Amino acid sequence: MESFTKLITIDRASPVPLYFQFAQQLQQLIESGVLPPGTRLSNEIALADQFGLSRPTMRQAMQHLVDKGLLARKRGVGTQVVADRIRRQVELSSLYDDLERDERRPRTKVLTVEPRPADAATAAALRVEEGADVLAVERLRFADDQPIALMRNHLPLGLVELTAETLAEGGLYRLLRRSGVNLHTAEQAIGARGATTAEARLLEENRGATLLTMTRTAYDDAGTPVEYGSHVYRASRYSFEMTVAAR
Structure with a gap:
C-alpha cells in the first residue's frame, strides 16, 4: 500500500x-x-x-x-x-462461443433441463398456447472461473434433444445448429435491473446489484421461433457493444 x-x-x-x-x-x-x-x-x-x-x-x-x-x-x-470486463458485440451468437474465441475459459453449470408450462411471455414469443409444455433450460455461465451470466432459455418441445451433459460441454446455439436448426435472425431487447436474492447468490453479487438484462427470440430461416431467452449478466463484469451508422 x-x-x-x-x-x-x-x-x-x-x-x-x-x-x-x-x-x-x-x-x-x-x-x-x-x-x-x-x-x-x-x-x-x-x-x-x-x-x-x-x-x-x-x-x-x-x-x-x-x-x-x-x-x-x-x-x-x-x-x-475486478477482472477485465467482458465486452460482447450485439449479434446473433452464442455467449459460450464468444468466450471461447476470446480465450476466457467458458464453463457451464446446468441448473435445469425440463418441460414446463409456458407463461404468457414465453408462449407469445414461441407462438404456442399459454400453458403448453416447452423445454426450459437454465444455466450459470462462467468465464475464467467467475460467474458472469444466468441464462434462461425456452424452446419448442421436440425441437432438439438436450441433456445436462451436452449443455455443459458447449453453447446452446452450437447444439441447435448440429441438430439441423438454421438460426437466421433474432429480436432482442437489452435493459438493466437489480439482482434478486437468488440471482445475487448465484452470480456472487450483493442483493440489488445492477444486472444487465437481455431477452431474445431467435428464428430459423423459415421465420419460425426456435428459442426464447431471458438472461441476466453482471454489470460489473460484462457489457454489450454495438456499431451504429449515420443515416
Missing part, C-alpha cells in the same frame, strides 16, 4: 474535483496492471486518511470506479479490483 500511495498525487490548486483526480489516477493504475485483478484496497476511511481527503470525497471516488466496473464491493471481503 505504501508504493500505491506514492503513485497518486492530489493537486488542491487544480480546478479538477478532488474525487475525480483520485479516481482517474486509480483507474490508470488498474488499467496499466499496476493494480491487477483481485487486488484488495483499504477501506474508504483508511484511504481518505492516507490521501488527506474527506470521507465523502473518497466515497464518491470509489463509487465512480464501481460504476465503471473497475472496482467491486463484496460483503466480508471489501473493495477489490
Whole structure:
C-alpha cells in the first residue's frame, strides 16, 4: 500500500474535483496492471486518511470506479479490483462461443433441463398456447472461473434433444445448429435491473446489484421461433457493444 500511495498525487490548486483526480489516477493504475485483478484496497476511511481527503470525497471516488466496473464491493471481503470486463458485440451468437474465441475459459453449470408450462411471455414469443409444455433450460455461465451470466432459455418441445451433459460441454446455439436448426435472425431487447436474492447468490453479487438484462427470440430461416431467452449478466463484469451508422 505504501508504493500505491506514492503513485497518486492530489493537486488542491487544480480546478479538477478532488474525487475525480483520485479516481482517474486509480483507474490508470488498474488499467496499466499496476493494480491487477483481485487486488484488495483499504477501506474508504483508511484511504481518505492516507490521501488527506474527506470521507465523502473518497466515497464518491470509489463509487465512480464501481460504476465503471473497475472496482467491486463484496460483503466480508471489501473493495477489490475486478477482472477485465467482458465486452460482447450485439449479434446473433452464442455467449459460450464468444468466450471461447476470446480465450476466457467458458464453463457451464446446468441448473435445469425440463418441460414446463409456458407463461404468457414465453408462449407469445414461441407462438404456442399459454400453458403448453416447452423445454426450459437454465444455466450459470462462467468465464475464467467467475460467474458472469444466468441464462434462461425456452424452446419448442421436440425441437432438439438436450441433456445436462451436452449443455455443459458447449453453447446452446452450437447444439441447435448440429441438430439441423438454421438460426437466421433474432429480436432482442437489452435493459438493466437489480439482482434478486437468488440471482445475487448465484452470480456472487450483493442483493440489488445492477444486472444487465437481455431477452431474445431467435428464428430459423423459415421465420419460425426456435428459442426464447431471458438472461441476466453482471454489470460489473460484462457489457454489450454495438456499431451504429449515420443515416
